[in-house]
Amino acid sequence: MEYVQMVKESVEFLKSKVNGKPRIAIVLGSGLSIIKESLDVETKIGYSEIPHFPVSTAPGHAGEMIFGRWNGVDVVLMNGRFHFYEGYSMKEVTMAVRVFQLMGIKYLFLTNAAGGLNHAFEPGHPMIITDHINFMGDNPLIGKNVEEWGVRFPDMSDAYNSNLASIAEDVAKELPVEYYKGVYVAVAGPSFETPAELKMFRYLGADAVGMSTVPEVIVANHAGIKVLAISAITDRAIPEGLAPLTAEEVLRVAEKTGIQIASIFEGVIKEIGDELK
Numbered sequence: 001m002e003y004v005q006m007v008k009e010s011v012e013f014l015k016s017k018v019n020g021k022p023r024i025a026i027v028l029g030s031g032l033s034i035i036k037e038s039l040d041v042e043t044k045i046g047y048s049e050i051p052h053f054p055v056s057t058a059p060g061h062a063g064e065m066i067f068g069r070w071n072g073v074d075v076v077l078m079n080g081r082f083h084f085y086e087g088y089s090m091k092e093v094t095m096a097v098r099v100f101q102l103m104g105i106k107y108l109f110l111t112n113a114a115g116g117l118n119h120a121f122e123p124g125h126p127m128i129i130t131d132h133i134n135f136m137g138d139n140p141l142i143g144k145n146v147e148e149w150g151v152r153f154p155d156m157s158d159a160y161n162s163n164l165a166s167i168a169e170d171v172a173k174e175l176p177v178e179y180y181k182g183v184y185v186a187v188a189g190p191s192f193e194t195p196a197e198l199k200m201f202r203y204l205g206a207d208a209v210g211m212s213t214v215p216e217v218i219v220a221n222h223a224g225i226k227v228l229a230i231s232a233i234t235d236r237a238i239p240e241g242l243a244p245l246t247a248e249e250v251l252r253v254a255e256k257t258g259i260q261i262a263s264i265f266e267g268v269i270k271e272i273g274d275e276l277k
């Protein structure tokens with residue numbers, strides 16, 4: 001079946017199950033499920049129930065779409081995302097963003113766990129993403145362009161909506177949260193980086209490295225959806241004296257950083273929520 005048709009059938013299914021009209025979608029990264037506790041849950045739908053939807057296999061990723069309200073605003077939250085390293089195509093990795101587009105989502109809040117390349121970064125703190133470098137070796141928009149979804153050559157000059165990022169920063173400043181801002185470089189994974197690779201990424205101007213987010217951001221920009229993305233810095237990705245890293249350590253640190261990210265999102269929703277009620 002054609003991708004466009006598959007997306008439309010997923011959307012029809014979800015619309016038949018849900019009462020609210022969410023304008024904000026939130027994607028939870030590895031170990032960041034704690035963010036879902038902020039929601040007043042209305043409906044939970046397992047990915048396996050949604051026609052044509054992939055099923056996530058990564059550790060720390062549940063695999064359900066949760067519809068509910070946050071501060072009185074209808075939101076949809078993806079508890080578990082799809083990664084390129086799981087063997088999914090870029091179209092599968094970003095299918096949820098297309099579904100969101102057709103459901104009328106205007107804002108996409110993304111989270112991820114990332115290694116801190118910037119020497120000033122301490123693990124356990126959020127980084128508001130200001131820009132990215134796509135080092136995944138692929139792009140979800142490769143192939144025939146679907147004109148009804150967006151233009152062939154989408155602009156990426158403000159991929160991480162600067163207005164949303166500045167609202168997030170204003171919110172973070174008022175919280176007892178030490179936060180960073182910076183550039184995220186995405187790799188395919190699943191292997192973590194070698195010291196030589198980390199050194200290169202630092203030279204390239206990246207502040208954090210991870211294995212997700214960039215495909216979703218590209219599709220969201222194509223779709224005209226505004227993006228706010230925040231990384232949980234989970235480890236020091238510093239080439240000199242690089243300590244061995246495990247997924248368990250990433251999840252452990254992400255879990256404690258998730259609470260801070262949730263409070264930033266909450267403040268942003270308060271700020272932009274009135275126009276969405």
Ligand code: HPA
Pocket residue numbers: 113114115116192193209210211234235236237245250
């Ligand atoms: N590298 C890549 N992905 C990651 C890292 C890292 O150091 N930490 C969390 N996700």
